[in-house]
Amino acid sequence: PAHERPDVVRIRGLTRSFGGPNILDGLDLDIADGAFVALLGRSGSGKSTLLRTLAGLDPAPAGTVTVPSERTVVFQEPRLLPWKSVWRNVALGLGGKDAHGRAVAALQEVGLSHRIDAWPLTLSGGEAQRTALARALVREPRLLLLDEPFASLDALTRLKMQGLVGSLWQAHRPAVLLVTHDVDEALLLADRVLVLADGRIATDIPITLD
C-alpha cells in the first residue's frame, strides 16, 4: 500500500501568485514512490503551475518542495527541436555510450520504430506526443510529470496512449503525476485522484481495484 512506500515528492505550504491573488495557497502534498496520481481541477486552478514548480521551471521558496532530480515532464504541446530527427530529439542530452540504441528502443516502446529518422514537422500530433513521451521515458525517471498529454488526441489514439502509459507504469514503476480534465481517464489509470481547488488539494481519494 502507498502509505508503506517512501515519499518521492514532499510539498509543504507552497504558495504562488502572479501579482494577484494566490494561485497556490499553502498547498501540502506527498506522493509515494511508484504512485500513479491523477490531478483534476478547473481551468486556471493552478495545475500547470504546480507541475512547472515540480519540474523545476518555476523556483519555489526554500524548504517548500522536495522532489527528485530524476524527473521528466511532458507538456500538452510537445516541445521538439525541429532541426533534429525524431531519434535525436529522444536522445538529446542522454549520457552514456549507446544513446542511439536507447532512443530507438524507447521509440519502439511507443510504436514509432518506423519514424526514428523523421523530422518533427512531419509528425502527426499523436506521433509528436509519443516522441515526447519516449524522450521522457528513456531517462527512466523516478517522477514522471504529464500535463494533459492526451488532450488533443482522437479517441482511438488517446486510448492507445493511455494503455501505453498504464503499461509503462506497470513495467517501470515511476511515480506519475498526470494532469487531466478527464475523470474516466483518472479512474482508469491512477491509484489516487486529487482535485486542486482554492490553491490546495481539496480532494484526495485512493482508488483501489480488486
Ligand code: ATP
Ligand atoms: P488549465 O486546466 O486551463 O490548463 P491550470 O489549472 O493548469 O489550467 P495554470 O496554468 O496553473 O492553470 O494557471 C493558474 C492561474 O495562474 C491562471 O489564472 C493563470 O492565468 C495564472 N498564471 C499562470 N502562469 C502565469 C504567468 N506566468 N503569469 C501570469 N499569470 C499566470
Ligand code: MG
Ligand atoms: Mg494547465
